[in-house]
Amino acid sequence: MATIPDETVEAFRSIATASVADAVEQHGLRGFLAGSIRQVLPGRKLVGPAVTVQEVPSPEPAPPEHALQAIDESAPGSVVCIAAGGAEVAIWGGLMTAGAVANRIAGAVLDGGVRDVEEIRRDYPDFAVYARGAVPATTVGRYRTVFLNEPVEIGGAAVSPGDLIVADSDGVVCVPAHLVDKVLEAAQDIERREREQTALILESGSLRGGLEKYNRI
Numbered sequence: 001m002a003t004i005p006d007e008t009v010e011a012f013r014s015i016a017t018a019s020v021a022d023a024v025e026q027h028g029l030r031g032f033l034a035g036s037i038r039q040v041l042p043g044r045k046l047v048g049p050a051v052t053v054q055e056v057p058s059p060e061p062a063p064p065e066h067a068l069q070a071i072d073e074s075a076p077g078s079v080v081c082i083a084a085g086g087a088e089v090a091i092w093g094g095l096m097t098a099g100a101v102a103n104r105i106a107g108a109v110l111d112g113g114v115r116d117v118e119e120i121r122r123d124y125p126d127f128a129v130y131a132r133g134a135v136p137a138t139t140v141g142r143y144r145t146v147f148l149n150e151p152v153e154i155g156g157a158a159v160s161p162g163d164l165i166v167a168d169s170d171g172v173v174c175v176p177a178h179l180v181d182k183v184l185e186a187a188q189d190i191e192r193r194e195r196e197q198t199a200l201i202l203e204s205g206s207l208r209g210g211l212e213k214y215n216r217i
Ligand SMILES: O=C([O-])CC(=O)C(=O)O
Pocket: 090, 091, 092, 093, 094, 095, 096, 097, 115, 116, 137, 138, 139, 140
C-alpha cells in the first residue's frame, strides 16, 4: 500500500468535502458516501488513509477481531472504515476509541452505528467518528468481522485500503489512492473558482450575474 505524504493529507484538511466530491466525479467515479453516514460530533474533520474491515450478520458471540486488529496494527493517522451493510447496532464504541487513540488512529467511518458517544465527546476531543447514528446495542452476538484490508462498499461508494478518506460536516468522500494528487489539484481549482464566484455574486448583487463568468454553479 503506497503511503500518502503528510503534506497531501494536510492540504486536504483545508478543502471542503463538496469540492473533493466534485473533483472525484471529474474522473467519472463516485467518491461520496451516502449522506446518512454523518459526523457524529461537530467540528471533527477527518483526513487519512483507509483501512477496511467487513462485518456480516452472525449470532456468534465473537469479538470483532479484524476491527481490533485494524485498531492495534494500522499506521498512525489511519481511518478505520467498517462496512456492515448499514447495521442498526453499534459497530464502534468507547473502548475501541481508547484503543484507536492509543494507537494514533485518526478516526472511524462506519456503515452502522456507534455507542458511548458521551464518553468519546468527553475523553477524546480529537477523534472523529462518522456513522449512521448512535445506538446503544452492541455488535457482539449480532455481527462478526470477516476480513481486514480488502475492498469494501460503504454507503454506495467503493473503499479500498489506502484510499484517502476526507470527511467533514457535509459527509464523507473516498478518494481512490491512484487519483489523490489529481483530485487535490482539481479540488483546489474548484475552491479558487468558487471563491471568485462568491466575490462576483456579492459585488454584483446577483446570483446569476455572479455565475455568468463560468456558466455553472
Ligand atoms: O461492544 C461494542 O459494541 C463496542 C463498545 O461498546 C466499545 O468499544 O466500547
